[in-house]
Amino acid sequence: MTSAAVSASPRRKSRVRLSLARWAPIALIIAFILAAIFAPLIAPYDPNAQNLLGRMKSPGTLSRSFHYLLGSDELGRDLLSRLIYGARVSLFVAFSSVILSGVVGVLVGMLAGYLRGLVEVIIMRLVDVFLSIPAILLAIITVAVLGPGLMNVIVVLALTRWPRYARIAYGQTLSVANMPFVRLAAFMGASAPRILLRHILPNIIGAVTVVATLEFGLMVLFEAGLSFLGLGVQPPTASWGAMLSSGRNYLATAWWIATFPGLCLFLLVLAVNLIGDDLRDRFDPRSH
Amino acid sequence: MVTEGGQQGHDEPVLAIKDLRIQIDGIDVVDGVSFSAHRGRILAIVGESGCGKSLTALSILRLLPKAARIVDGRVELGGIDLAHLPEKDLEDIRGNKASIIFQEPIASLNPLMRVGLQVEEALRLHRGLSHAEAQREAIAMLSSVGIPDPQKRAKQYPFELSGGMCQRVMIAAALICRPRLLIADEPTTALDVTIQAQILDLMKRLRDEVATSIIIITHDMGVVAEMADDVAVMYGGRVVEQGPVETIFAAPAHPYTHLLLATVPRLDGHRKSVLRTIEGVVPSVDQWPQGCRFRSRCPLATDLCAQRPPLAPVDAAGHDAACWHTDRLMELA
Numbered sequence: 357m358t359s360a361a362v363s364a365s366p367r368r369k370s371r372v373r374l375s376l377a378r379w380a381p382i383a384l385i386i387a388f389i390l391a392a393i394f395a396p397l398i399a400p401y402d403p404n405a406q407n408l409l410g411r412m413k414s415p416g417t418l419s420r421s422f423h424y425l426l427g428s429d430e431l432g433r434d435l436l437s438r439l440i441y442g443a444r445v446s447l448f449v450a451f452s453s454v455i456l457s458g459v460v461g462v463l464v465g466m467l468a469g470y471l472r473g474l475v476e477v478i479i480m481r482l483v484d485v486f487l488s489i490p491a492i493l494l495a496i497i498t499v500a501v502l503g504p505g506l507m508n509v510i511v512v513l514a515l516t517r518w519p520r521y522a523r524i525a526y527g528q529t530l531s532v533a534n535m536p537f538v539r540l541a542a543f544m545g546a547s548a549p550r551i552l553l554r555h556i557l558p559n560i561i562g563a564v565t566v567v568a569t570l571e572f573g574l575m576v577l578f579e580a581g582l583s584f585l586g587l588g589v590q591p592p593t594a595s596w597g598a599m600l601s602s603g604r605n606y607l608a609t610a611w612w613i614a615t616f617p618g619l620c621l622f623l624l625v626l627a628v629n630l631i632g633d634d635l636r637d638r639f640d641p642r643s644h
Numbered sequence: 645m646v647t648e649g650g651q652q653g654h655d656e657p658v659l660a661i662k663d664l665r666i667q668i669d670g671i672d673v674v675d676g677v678s679f680s681a682h683r684g685r686i687l688a689i690v691g692e693s694g695c696g697k698s699l700t701a702l703s704i705l706r707l708l709p710k711a712a713r714i715v716d717g718r719v720e721l722g723g724i725d726l727a728h729l730p731e732k733d734l735e736d737i738r739g740n741k742a743s744i745i746f747q748e749p750i751a752s753l754n755p756l757m758r759v760g761l762q763v764e765e766a767l768r769l770h771r772g773l774s775h776a777e778a779q780r781e782a783i784a785m786l787s788s789v790g791i792p793d794p795q796k797r798a799k800q801y802p803f804e805l806s807g808g809m810c811q812r813v814m815i816a817a818a819l820i821c822r823p824r825l826l827i828a829d830e831p832t833t834a835l836d837v838t839i840q841a842q843i844l845d846l847m848k849r850l851r852d853e854v855a856t857s858i859i860i861i862t863h864d865m866g867v868v869a870e871m872a873d874d875v876a877v878m879y880g881g882r883v884v885e886q887g888p889v890e891t892i893f894a895a896p897a898h899p900y901t902h903l904l905l906a907t908v909p910r911l912d913g914h915r916k917s918v919l920r921t922i923e924g925v926v927p928s929v930d931q932w933p934q935g936c937r938f939r940s941r942c943p944l945a946t947d948l949c950a951q952r953p954p955l956a957p958v959d960a961a962g963h964d965a966a967c968w969h970t971d972r973l974m975e976l977a
Contacts, residue, residue, distance in 0.1 A: 536752040537762075543707065544739035545769045558756040 378634055381627035388624055392443040399437035400425070404592045407432030412610040427612040430602065435616055438594040442617065445583075445595040446624065449506065450575040453513035458568050460514065461521025466552050466560070468522070469529025480526060483519040491516040492581075499587040509588045513575055524567050528560035535559075562639035569632035573625040580621055596621050658683050658824050658857040659704065659742075664717035664727070666699055666708065666881075671929050673712065674700050675881045678955070681825065681874075686851055686858040688872035688889070690904075693863065694926055696881040701827050701861045703727075705738055721825060740770040742825040743818035747833050749811035753802040759810075760786070760798025763817045770821055785816040788853070790846055808839035815846065819854055828860045832867065844871050865908045869893060877901045880926070880937030883955060887963030897958040897965035900938045902976055936967070943976060944969045 391398055401422065410419030410432040417424045419432070426435040468479040495512045502508040532538060533556060541555050580597025582588035589595040596617040603614030657680035666674035674696040681687045689697045702708050704719050706726065719726040721742055726734065743766075746752050753762055763785060764778035773781070779798070786794035789812040802810055811831065818826055828847065832840040848871060851858050860871055868875055868889065876886040877900065885898040896902040906920045924941040933939045935950040942949070948968045955966040 536746050536748055537754045539707075540744075540746070540752055541754070541765065543705070543744065544766045545735045546765070554757070555754050559754070 377630070381630040381634075384623060384627040385631070388443055388620075388627075389447060391440050392447045395440045395444055399434075399440045401434040401437045403433060403437040403441040403594045405433060412606060412613070414610070415612055426616050427610070429599070429613050430606060430610075435599075435612065438599060439596070439616055439620055442594040442596045442599060443620070445506065445589050445593065446576050446579060446597075446621075449509055449513070449579040449588075450572050452510045453517065453575050453579075454568050454572050456510065456514035457517040457571075458521050458564065461518035462525040462557075462560075462564055464518070465522035465525025466529045466556060469526040470533050470548065470552060470556065476526075479522065483522045483526075486516070486519040487523075489516075491578075495582060495587060496585075499582070504587055504590055506589055506593075509579055509582055512582070513578055517571060517575070520567060520571065521564060524563055525560055528563050529556055532556050532559045562635075566632055566636045566639055569628060569635055573628040573632070576621060576625055576628070657681060658722065659859070660718075660720045661700070661704070662718045662720070664700065664703065664719065665715045666696070666703055666712055667715050668712045668929070673881050673929050674703070677717075677878070677881070677883050679876045679883060679886055681857045681859050683824070683857050684851060684855050685873040686848070686860060686871050687874045687876065688860050688862060688868040689876050689878060690862060690865065690868055691878035692926055694929070695878040697861050697878045698829060700878070701744075701829055701859060704825075704827060704859075705742055705744060706731075706734060707744070736770070739766040739818075739823075740821045741823050742827070743821070743823040744827040744829065745811070745814045745818050745831050747830045749807055749814050749834060750802060752814050753810055755802050757801070758799055759802060759805065759813045763798070763813060763820055766817060766821050782816070782820065785820050786813070789813075789816045789819075789850070790842075791816075806839075807835055808842065811835060811839075811843055812846065815843075815850070819850060819856065822854055823856055826856050826858045828858060830861055830863075833862075833864075840867075841870075847871065865905065877904070880932050881929070882937060882966065884938065884967070885963075885965040886955070887958075888961060891959070891961055891963045897963065897970045897973065898938075898967045899942050899944050899969070899973065899976060901965075902973055906976075944972050 407420060407422055407428065408431065410417070410422055410424070410428050411430055413419050413424050413428045413432070415425065415427040417427065419428070422428070422432070422434060424434055424436075426439065429435055429438070464479055468476040494516050498512045498515060499508060502511065538551060538555050541551050546555070579588055579595070580600060583595045583597030584601040586601070589598055591598065599617040600614050600621070603610070603617065606613050659681040661680065662678050664674055664677045665672055677696070677700055679687070679689075689701065691697045699708065699712060703712075703714055704721075704726065706714075708714070714727050717727060721737065724737075726737065729737075753759065760779060760782050763782040764773075764775070767773050767778040767781060768775070771778075783794045783798055786798060791797050791809060791812055797805070797809075802813075805813065831847070832843050835843060844867065847858060847860075850856070860867070862868060872889045874887065875889050875892045876883050877892070877898065878884065879900050885892065885896065885901045892901060893905065896905055900922075903920070903922045907922060909919055922941060923943075927933070927940060935952050936942070936945070939945045939949040946969070951968075953966045953968045955964045957963065958965050958970055
C-alpha cells in the first residue's frame with residue numbers, strides 16, 4: 357500500500373504539469389482569436405489614426421490625447437491598437453488558407469489514393485511538380501499576376517500548400533482503403549463518395565489535423581513574410597508582418613515597433629505548434 | 645441452361661457452381677470446380693493453403709483480386725449466372741441476396757463508426773429504410789446474434805467490443821438483409837477456441853432461423869465436423885471429393901481426404917502412435933502434375949493417374965470422388 361501512496365503523488369503532479377502544457381497554448385490562441393474578433397471594442401484607438409507629433413514614442417508615453425501603452429510607430433499610430441487589428445489579418449489569412457488548401461489537398465489526395473490508376477498518376481505527379489517549385493517564387497509570380505492584397509495572399513498560400521495535404525491524405529488513404537472494412541463497405545454496395553466520406557475520411561482526419569495545425573503556424577509566418585516583402589497586405593492596413601517590415605528601419609531608435617509584432621508572431625506560432633505536437637502524440641496509435 | 649431441380653434429393657440448390665475456371669497469369673488456379681449449396685444447409689470447403697478454396701469463394705460474388713480472372717464456368721444464384729452479370733446488377737446481390745464475412749472481425753469494422761450504424765448500412769443501402777426503421781431492425785438482429793444489451797452495444801465503437809463480439813456484429817451485418825447465401829471465409833481463425841465454438845453454434849442456429857445457405861471456407865477439420873452438413877474437399881484447384889459430412893468422415897473415398905483425416909490427432913487414439921503427415925508439400929501452381937494433381941504425393945499413384953480422373957459418384961448418397969483407385973484405399977491403413 358505504501359508504494360502506491362508514494363507513486364501516486366508524482367504522477368498527480370506530472371498530470372497537472374501536463375495539462376498546463378496542454379491548456380496554456382490553447383488559452384493563448386483563444387485570447388488571440390477573441391482579440392481579433394472584438395478588435396473594435398478592445399483597441400484603445402483607431403489603428404490608422406495618425407499623430408505626427410507623437411511619432412516613435414516609447415511604451416507608456418502620453419502624447420496629446422494618446423496614451424501609448426506599447427509605444428507608437430513612425431506615424432504616431434498606437435502600436436497596441438495596430439497589433440490587435442493585425443491579429444485579424446494574421447488569423448484570417450492563416451485560417452482561410454489552411455482550410456482552402458486542406459480541403460483541396462485532402463480531396464485530391466483521397467481521390468488519388470482510392471481511385472488509383474491514371475487519376476493517381478496525374479494527381480501525384482502534379483503534387484511533385486508543385487512541391488518542386490520554390491514557394492516564395494510561386495508567391496511572387498502569383499502576386500505579380502493577381503496584384504497584392506489579402507485575398508490574393510490566401511490564394512497564393514492555398515496554391516503552394518495543398519500538395520502537403522494531398523501527400524498525407526494519399527498515403528493514409530492507400531493504407532485505409534485496403535482495410536477489410538472498406539472492402540466490405542464497397543461490397544455492400546456503398547458508392548465511392550459514401551466510402552470516401554463515411555469510411556475513409558474519418559479514419560485519416562487525425563493525421564490531416566496534425567499537419568493542418570503545424571501548417572497553421574507556417575501560414576502565419578508566411579503571411580508575415582509576404583507582407584514583409586510588400587507582396588501581402590497593403591498599407592495602411594495593420595498586419596504583423598507589415599509592422600515588422602516597417603519597424604525594421606527603426607530598430608536602433610525605436611525597438612518596440614518591430615519587437616512587439618515579432619513577439620506576437622512568436623507566441624502565436626509557438627502555441628499552435630505546441631498544440632500540433634500534442635495532437636500528434638494523441639493521434640499516434642503507439643501511445644495507446 | 646436450365647436449372648435442374650432435385651438432382652441430389654434436396655430441393656433446388658441456392659447456389660450452383662459449374663465447371664468454374666479461374667486463371668492468374670494464364671495459369672489455372674481453380675480448374676473445373678463444380679458444387680452446389682442448398683437452403684438451410686452448411687457446405688464446408690476444405691483444403692490446404694493454396695488449394696484455391698478462398699479464390700473459389702471470393703469468385704462467387706466476384707470479389708477476386710485484380711490479377712485473377714474467371715475464364716470459364718457458371719456461378720448460379722437462384723438461376724442467375726453471377727459470373728457473367730454486369731457489375732451494376734451485382735450491387736443488388738452483394739450484401740442483399742448473398743453476403744460474406746471475413747477472417748478478421750475487428751478489421752472488418754470501421755473503427756470510427758458505431759457498430760449499430762454498421763449493421764444498418766446494408767439495410768439502408770438496399771432497402772432504402774430510414775435510420776429509425778433500420779435501427780430497430782439492427783438492434784433486433786444484434787440481439788438475435790447473442791449480443792447482450794443490444795441497445796447499449798449498438799451505440800458503442802468496435803474498440804469497446806471483444807473479438808468474438810465483433811464477429812457477432814459482422815454476422816449480424818451480413819445477415820441483416822436475410823440473404824439466401826452467406827459465405828464465411830475462415831470466420832473463426834482469428835478467435836480463441838471457446839469463442840470459436842460459440843460463433844460456430846451461433847452460425848448453426850442462424851442457418852435454421854434465417855433459413856440461409858452457408859458456405860464455410862476452412863482448413864480446420866474440427867470446424868468441418870462441428871458445422872458442416874456437406875463437404876467439398878479441394879486440392880490443387882479442383883474438388884477431389886464431395887458429399888455429406890458423415891459419409892466423408894466415415895468412409896473417405898479419395899486418398900487425399902483419407903490422409904487429411906488421418907493427420908488429425910484423436911483423443912481416443914493410441915497415446916504412443918506417431919502423428920501422421922502427408923508426404924511432400926503442395927506443389928506451386930505452375931508445377932502441378934498432369935492428370936491427377938495429387939499424384940506426386942499419393943502413395944497409391946499408378947500410371948493411370950496421368951489421366952485426369954473425373955469426379956464420379958462413389959455411392960448413391962451424393963458422395964463423389966475424383967480418383968481412379970477408390971477401391972484400393974484399404975492399402976493406406
